[in-house]
Every structure is written in C-alpha cells, then in structure tokens.
Amino acid sequence: MTTLPETTGKKLGLVIDLDKCVGCHACATSCKEWNTGGYSAPLSDHDPYGADPSGAWLNRIHSYEVESGPISKTVHFPRSCLHCEEPACVTVCPTGASYKREADGIVLVNPDTCIGCKLCSWACPYGAREYDHDDGVMKKCTLCVDRIYNETIPEEDRVPACVRACPTGARAFGDLGDPDSEVSQEVEARGGFNLLDEFGYKPVNKYLPPRFAKVDTPAPQIVEKEPVAPQNGSAVEKLFAWVDRALSS
Amino acid sequence: MHPAYSVILFTTASGAGYGLLFWLGLGHLTGLIHGAGWMPVITLTVALGLITLGLLSSAFHLGRPERALGAFSQWRSSWLSREGVVAVATYVPAGLWWLLWLFGNGSVTPFLGLLAAIGAAVTVYCTGMIYASLRTIRQWNRPTVPWIYIALAAGTGGLLLALLLPSTFAALAALISLGAAAVLKLAYWKEIDADPGQYTAEMATGLGHLGTVRPLDPPHSTPNFVMREMGYAVARNHALKLRKVALLALFALPLFLIFIGMFAGWLALVPAVLLAAVGVVTERWLFFAEAEHVSQLYYGKARA
Ligand code: SF4
Ligand code: SF4
Ligand code: SF4
Numbered sequence: 410m411t412t413l414p415e416t417t418g419k420k421l422g423l424v425i426d427l428d429k430c431v432g433c434h435a436c437a438t439s440c441k442e443w444n445t446g447g448y449s450a451p452l453s454d455h456d457p458y459g460a461d462p463s464g465a466w467l468n469r470i471h472s473y474e475v476e477s478g479p480i481s482k483t484v485h486f487p488r489s490c491l492h493c494e495e496p497a498c499v500t501v502c503p504t505g506a507s508y509k510r511e512a513d514g515i516v517l518v519n520p521d522t523c524i525g526c527k528l529c530s531w532a533c534p535y536g537a538r539e540y541d542h543d544d545g546v547m548k549k550c551t552l553c554v555d556r557i558y559n560e561t562i563p564e565e566d567r568v569p570a571c572v573r574a575c576p577t578g579a580r581a582f583g584d585l586g587d588p589d590s591e592v593s594q595e596v597e598a599r600g601g602f603n604l605l606d607e608f609g610y611k612p613v614n615k616y617l618p619p620r621f622a623k624v625d626t627p628a629p630q631i632v633e634k635e636p637v638a639p640q641n642g643s644a645v646e647k648l649f650a651w652v653d654r655a656l657s658s
Numbered sequence: 659m660h661p662a663y664s665v666i667l668f669t670t671a672s673g674a675g676y677g678l679l680f681w682l683g684l685g686h687l688t689g690l691i692h693g694a695g696w697m698p699v700i701t702l703t704v705a706l707g708l709i710t711l712g713l714l715s716s717a718f719h720l721g722r723p724e725r726a727l728g729a730f731s732q733w734r735s736s737w738l739s740r741e742g743v744v745a746v747a748t749y750v751p752a753g754l755w756w757l758l759w760l761f762g763n764g765s766v767t768p769f770l771g772l773l774a775a776i777g778a779a780v781t782v783y784c785t786g787m788i789y790a791s792l793r794t795i796r797q798w799n800r801p802t803v804p805w806i807y808i809a810l811a812a813g814t815g816g817l818l819l820a821l822l823l824p825s826t827f828a829a830l831a832a833l834i835s836l837g838a839a840a841v842l843k844l845a846y847w848k849e850i851d852a853d854p855g856q857y858t859a860e861m862a863t864g865l866g867h868l869g870t871v872r873p874l875d876p877p878h879s880t881p882n883f884v885m886r887e888m889g890y891a892v893a894r895n896h897a898l899k900l901r902k903v904a905l906l907a908l909f910a911l912p913l914f915l916i917f918i919g920m921f922a923g924w925l926a927l928v929p930a931v932l933l934a935a936v937g938v939v940t941e942r943w944l945f946f947a948e949a950e951h952v953s954q955l956y957y958g959k960a961r962a
Binding site for chain 1 (some may be wrong): 659696720721722723725726728729731732734735736737739740742788791792793794795797804827856858861862863864865867868869870871872873874875876877878879881882884887946951952953954955956957
C-alpha cells in the first residue's frame with residue numbers, strides 16, 4: 410500500500426554524529442556485506458576490482474570541505490535513506506512495492522512486487538535509492554530490518570550493520586519518536602538537525618553537527634632556526650664545521 | 659535527468675496517438691467525421707497503433723515488465739498508476755469503436771468516440787502529472803507541465819489527422835493546439851531560465867551555519883545510479899541550439915505547412931508530420947536533459 414500510515418508506533422532511525430565520523434567507509438562496507446546476503450536479492454556488484462566498478466550500495470560516505478573565513482574543515486558525511494515521515498518515494502510507487510511500515514516507520518521496498526520503474530528514486534531528494542540492474546528492482550536502506558528483530562543472532566548484534574561496524578561510535582540507532590530514548594536525548598543535547606529540512610519530507614534520521622575550532626584562537630608561533638653543527642667535537646669535525654660555515658656564508 | 663529513449667518514445671508516440679484519438683472522437687461526435695470508407699478506420703488504427711507502441715516501449719523501461727499488472731493497484735496515490743488505469747480503460751470504448759467501424763455498424767460510435775476522447779485527454783494529463791508532481795525537479799514541478807503534454811499531444815495528433823483525414827476541422831485542430839503548445843513551451847522555457855532553484859548544498863548537508871560546502875572526496879570512484887540517472891546534464895549552449903531546433907521543427911515549419919496545405923492540398927502535411935516528429939522528440943529529450951534533480955546537491959551542485 411503506497412498511501413502513508415497516519416502515525417507510526419515507533420520512529421526507528423539513525424543518529425549520525427558528524428563530529429565523530431572519520432570517513433572510513435566501514436559502515437558502507439559492512440552494510441553492503443550484510444545486505445547482499447540479506448532481506449532483498451543480492452546487491453549488484455560489477456567489475457568490483459577493475460577500472461570501472463559499479464553496483465548498488467545503500468550507504469554512501471561523502472567528504473566535504475566546509476569553509477568559513479580563514480578556517481576550513483573536512484566533514485565526513487554518511488548518506489543513506491532517512492526513513493522520512495512524509496516521503497513521496499512511497500506515494501508515487503504504482504505497485505505498492507514501496508511502503509512505510511506502520512509499526513516502526515521503516516521505509517522498505519518489496520523485492521517481489523517492485524517493477525523497477527525507478528519513479529521512487531526520482532521522488533527522493535536525498536539520492537538514497539539505487540536501482541539494481543541485475544535484479545531489475547529498486548534497493549534502499551532497510552534499517553537492517555532483518556537484524557534488529559532477529560532473535561537468532563546475539564543481542565548486541567541486533568542493531569543495523571553500519572552501527573555495529575562504526576569504529577568511532579559515530580552512528581547510533583533507536584526510536585526517535587520517543588523523547589526519552591537515548592538517541593532523542595542525544596539529538597536534544599547536541600542540537601541534532603534534519604537534512605534538507607526545507608523540503609518537508611520530515612526525515613527521521615538525524616545528524617549531529619561537527620564542532621569547529623574557535624576562529625580567534627591564535628595560531629601557534631613557530632620560530633624557525635637554522636640547524637647548527639655541533640661545536641665541541643674532534644678536530645676533524647671542527648674542520649668540517651668551519652668549511653661548512655665558510656661555504657654557506 | 660537521464661533522457662531514456664524508451665520513455666521519450668513512449669511519451670511522444672502515445673501522446674500523438676492519444677491526440678489523434680481525441681480529435682477523431684470529437685470530430686465523430688460532432689458529425690464532422692464519418693465512418694464511411696477505409697480512411698477513418700485506418701486513422702483509428704494508426705491512433706491505437708501509436709498508443710500501443712508507446713505503452714509497449716514504456717514497459718521496456720521497466721526492470722520487471724512481467725510484473726506490470728501490479729502497477730494498476732495504487733491509483734489512490736500514484737499518478738503513474740492512474741495513468742495505467744486510464745490508459746487501459748480507454749482501450750475499451752476505443753476498441754469497440756474500432757470493431758464497429760471495421761464491421762460497418764455506426765449507431766453508437768459517436769458516443770464511443772466521446773468516451774475515447776475523454777479517456778485520451780485524461781491519460782495524457784496523468785502522464786504530465788507524473789512529472790509535474792515531483793518536487794525534486796523544479797523544471798518539472800510546474801503547473802504548465804501537464805498542459806504542455808496535452809497541447810503537444812493534441813498538436814501532433816491534429817497534424818496526423820490533417821494528413822490522414824484532411825478537412826478544415828483537422829487543419830484548425832492542428833493549428834490551434836500547436837499554436838497553444840508553442841506559447842506554453844516558450845513561457846515554460848522562460849520560467850525555468852528565471853528559476854535558479856531554492857535548495858542549496860548547505861541546506862542538503864545542514865552545514866550552512868558553519869560555512870560554504872564543497873565536495874572534497876567523492877563517495878565512490880565511478881558514477882553510481884544516482885549520478886547517472888539524476889545527474890545527466892546538457893551544456894547550456896547545446897540546449898539553446900536544441901530549443902531552436904524544436905521551435906522550428908515542431909512549431910514554426912509545421913504551422914506554416916498547415917497553412918500551405920489548406921490551399922495546396924494534403925501533400926504539404928507529409929513534411930509537416932516528419933518535421934514535427936523530429937521536433938517533438940527533441941522537445942522531449944530536452945525536457946529530460948534540462949531537468950535538474952535536488953539529489954545532485956550532494957554531488958557538487960551548488961543549487962537545485
Ligand atoms: S530518504 Fe529518500 S528513500 Fe528514504 S524515505 Fe526519505 S525520500 Fe524515501
Ligand atoms: S521502482 Fe519499484 S519501488 Fe520504486 S516506484 Fe517503481 S515499483 Fe515502486
Ligand atoms: S563507519 Fe563510522 S566513522 Fe566510518 S564512515 Fe561510517 S559513520 Fe563514519
């Protein structure tokens with residue numbers, strides 16, 4: 410059903426800390442590894458070790474330079490489906506393959522009914538959906554729906570693969586509809602924000618801002634000194650030191 | 659946006675087919691077109707043939723054409739689904755009408771013609787709305803877009819009618835709708851040229867309060883689906899040249915040739931139809947190539 414649920418029981422999503430992310434791509438790699446064997450058909454992977462690799466990935470890590478006055482900062486920026494509350498990627502779908510779950514708000518594609526018309530990818534402002542040319546269906550982040558409720562894996566693994574993989578703790582998973590949840594508290598404390606809030610799809614995923622060094626901190630003074638040859642060596646060393654000084658003056 | 663040839667062929671061929679069906683239905687309803695002789699039923703066959711060719715071509719655009727039946731289910735929310743439903747519904751009166759003309763029984767055909775004409779207009783409107791409803795692409799998300807689709811379908815269909823069943827009615831139908839399409843299209847180009855886009859890379863990343871944002875390291879070493887599908891761009895000067903081609907081949911020359919045809923006979927309509935075919939394919943190609951998608955803000959576009 411491609412009409413949106415009026416409310417969802419939970420609003421499961423990710424909180425991504427741009428102050429901690431080091432752009433290592435571990436989350437993207439782990440996502441690909443899990444999801445190529447998971448919920449949908451395998452994620453296409455063409456010429457992976459060759460000159461022209463391509464394929465479907467559900468998480469992409471950009472690195473941006475943010476320039477402000479004399480200081481610029483590198484911000485690593487993971488981008489995946491934000492499981493929006495009011496996304497047209499769901500309502501434009503002609504088959505009902507693209508849907509938002511009423512229970513937890515996860516936005517999914519049913520790989521058995523998708524006809525691969527690609528219209529949903531056109532409706533997503535975040536470029537979060539990638540078409541799989543091998544399966545002829547659309548692929549997107551599933552919030553690892555086949556991990557988070559999966560009782561056959563150890564409890565500590567019941568989080569999205571990207572969250573489990575992140576070495577810096579830049580990714581957190583939880584219910585953003587519950588103001589008392591750990592993720593909501595963190596968003597509150599750090600001033601978490603929506604991507605392209607102006608567009609109005611109401612993303613569930615939140616981003617925490619990177620911190621900047623203070624612009625008025627004086628740059629440390631570095632006094633450059635000419636290296637000096639040691640003075641109290643043997644006669645031969647003194648001779649070389651004298652030649653060195655004589656030649657360089 | 660990437661101009662996929664299957665979608666260009668679909669929208670132009672089925673557009674002309676629906677336009678022809680529309681005028682044929684209207685002409686028959688008002689008593690200006692009669693079923694006598696072979697030409698009317700051949701014209702109706704051409705209309706249905708173009709529509710079917712277009713629909714088949716759109717099915718080739720799908721990754722899973724064998725599941726296409728599912729696309730009729732979500733008409734409550736999806737313009738693409740609505741288009742499919744109305745397109746199939748239009749086959750019912752149009753097909754009956756075709757059979758009745760083929761076997762020479764004409765008492766209810768004007769009513770079937772009316773139903774087919776309504777179906778044709780609504781289908782083309784739905785096609786236009788698929789694009790016009792996408793807020794991610796400012797060149798498409800405009801009230802003029804569905805009307806351009808309708809006017810161009812009526813114009814190209816009217817030209818075909820003037821070629822196959824020449825009459826003052828057909829010539830006027832083609833003249834008026836092509837003229838309207840020309841006015842709408844010129845206004846459209848002016849509109850999109852004046853709109854720089856309201857979203858920025860700073861909004862897309864949410865980092866605007868920290869400074870200006872530019873890409874440093876790309877997320878992947880070769881273009882992915884999002885870049886290939888949504889990042890297709892045509893050089894500005896190239897686009898301006900193609901706009902001129904479209905203006906000449908789709909509007910100026912055919913309009914002139916319809917005038918000539920009113921006096922010199924239907925032969926003048928042959929080059930008019932061929933030119934309009936080139937023109938409308940160019941127009942449709944540009945409709946895609948000039949469209950910019952908001953997702954490209956993540957890939958180095960400053961505004962969209
Ligand atoms: S990020 Fe894109 S794909 Fe995900 S829910 Fe929002 S609009 Fe849909
Ligand atoms: S590609 Fe699949 S999920 Fe997306 S709109 Fe088309 S049918 Fe729906
Ligand atoms: S694994 Fe963590 S640190 Fe590495 S790119 Fe992903 S979010 Fe950033």
